[in-house]
Amino acid sequence: MNAHWFNSKSDEDLLFIKQIGADYVDIDLRLIDSYKEDGTFSKAELQDYIQRLNGAGLRIERANSRAPYYLNALMNRSEGQKEIDKLRHVCELLSEAEIPVFGIQSFGSAHVVDEPRVGWANQLGRGGYESFNFDVARSKSRPLRPHYRVTADQLWQGLVNIYRQVIPTLEGSKTVLAMHGNDPPLYQYLGNPQIICRFADFDRLFQEVPSKHSGITFCVGTRYESGENVFEGIRHFAQQKKLFHVHFRNVQGTLPANHGYSEVFHDEGDLDMAQVLRTLHEVGYDGVIDYDHAMRITGDGLIPKQYTAFAVGYMRGLLQSLPD
Numbered sequence: 001m002n003a004h005w006f007n008s009k010s011d012e013d014l015l016f017i018k019q020i021g022a023d024y025v026d027i028d029l030r031l032i033d034s035y036k037e038d039g040t041f042s043k044a045e046l047q048d049y050i051q052r053l054n055g056a057g058l059r060i061e062r063a064n065s066r067a068p069y070y071l072n073a074l075m076n077r078s079e080g081q082k083e084i085d086k087l088r089h090v091c092e093l094l095s096e097a098e099i100p101v102f103g104i105q106s107f108g109s110a111h112v113v114d115e116p117r118v119g120w121a122n123q124l125g126r127g128g129y130e131s132f133n134f135d136v137a138r139s140k141s142r143p144l145r146p147h148y149r150v151t152a153d154q155l156w157q158g159l160v161n162i163y164r165q166v167i168p169t170l171e172g173s174k175t176v177l178a179m180h181g182n183d184p185p186l187y188q189y190l191g192n193p194q195i196i197c198r199f200a201d202f203d204r205l206f207q208e209v210p211s212k213h214s215g216i217t218f219c220v221g222t223r224y225e226s227g228e229n230v231f232e233g234i235r236h237f238a239q240q241k242k243l244f245h246v247h248f249r250n251v252q253g254t255l256p257a258n259h260g261y262s263e264v265f266h267d268e269g270d271l272d273m274a275q276v277l278r279t280l281h282e283v284g285y286d287g288v289i290d291y292d293h294a295m296r297i298t299g300d301g302l303i304p305k306q307y308t309a310f311a312v313g314y315m316r317g318l319l320q321s322l323p324d
Contacts (some may be wrong), residue, residue, distance in 0.1 A: 003027045004302040006052075013283050013303055014056035016054045020309045021316050023070055024061035024288045025053060026103070029090070040086040046093055054281040060180065061288045062217075062245055063094055064103035073307065075150050076158035084162055089167045095173035100287075103217055104168075105180050119188055121189035122261060130296035134184055134225075135260035152193040156204075159195065163209040170213040178244040179205060180217040185226040185255065199233050200228055206242060215242035221249040221263065230271065231279050234261035238283035246274070246280065248315060263293055266314050289315055 005013050015026065022123035032049060034041040053060060070087055072079030092104050118130050119139025163177075170177060181188070185197040195201060202216050216237050224230050237243045250269025253261035266273050276287070291311035 001027050001031070001075070001177050003031055006031070007303075009050065011056055013305075014053065016305060017308070018057040022312050023057070023059065025058050026062045026064060026288075026290050027060055028064050028066070030066065031235045035069075035090075036085070040085065040089050041093070042188075043093055043096070046097055050097060060099050060190070062101035062103045062290075063099050065090065066105055069198065071163065073162050074155060075156040075163060076154050079172070080158065083215075084165050087162065087166050091166055091169040091175070091177070095170055095175040098174050100174065101176055101178050101217075103178050103245065104178060108302060123171055125264060125295070126268070128298065129262045129265075133262040135262065136184075136186070136255065137259065139184075139189065150193065152187070155195045156195060158282075159205065160208045163214065163323060167209055167211045167214055171211070173213075176213045176215055176244050178215055178217040180219060180247075181222055181226075183219070183222045183225075185222055199228055201235060202237070202242075206240070212241065217245040217246035217247060218243055219247035219249075219292070220271065220273075221247060221251045224251055224271055225254055225261045227254040230276065232275075234279050235283055238280075243280075243283070243285055244289070245287055246285065246289045248289040249292040265295060266291070266311060273314075274318050274321070277315075278322065281322050291315060 005010065005017070007013065022247050027049070027222055029035045029041070032041045032047055038063045050060060065087070067074070070080070070083040073083040073087075091102060117132075119136065120134050121132040122130050125131055139266055167177065179196060179202060180257055181193040181196040185194075187194055187197055189289070196205070218234065218237060220230055225231050236241065248266070250264055250266050250271050251261045252269050255261065256268075274311050280289070291308070294307045296312075297304070297310075
């Protein structure tokens, strides 16, 4: 959920979400002004957002943090300790408010301090809707200008240090910490290393800092883009009780086979999304599915209402087709 959903004074845009059949929302913590400025916020500010959403019949399922606010910590710099302390404070506030999932977005992402969307381009789909295509060759078309000098090993040291300090603040609470992998899932991107690109990387993190409160945001699109088997991945993490949150989107193409991929509507990608949902059902997943990235449809403005209605309706139809 971006800030534009909150623009209407009478909250009719939030009510729209409820009207089309969604009960939970995924918020970017930058919606809270203090977080946007300093990487943390107060209990009162969080409660204001919770109450506003509750007024529209909505609940926060995941509150999502952003890598620029803990980049020094990830790079294992001494000044990163202040960032970890803020992360701990955020965890304490979210767990006190019983927000189910605290999201960590793309740790070690190369583009957090670079030009956004390098390697991406707009493409037109059926009827002219707009979406994004990523191409590896396109991402290498300009000279590499890495903004920070760091190795993958240093990123791992920083990430493990963060987890070892942050996870204990969640122990005994109803809140879990869900890791989202890098997008694009490339170990080298824009001249910088990335470290969470394959299932084995998630496994390594969970083994380094064992906790029932630590798991995965399983982004179906990103996991498919990596070339790994989405269905095996769902079963793998469900068996470990690490499947905390699902980004339910479809793509065409993979990095190993096509050196790129395209984001598309749920019903026209390479994956059978009905089978994806059946697999989630079979392994006992009872969390939220999030349509994730929005396509640009004719008639939509800053708020992608039409696409959101399509996506939610598509997902609700699939949910209602599941066996009891």
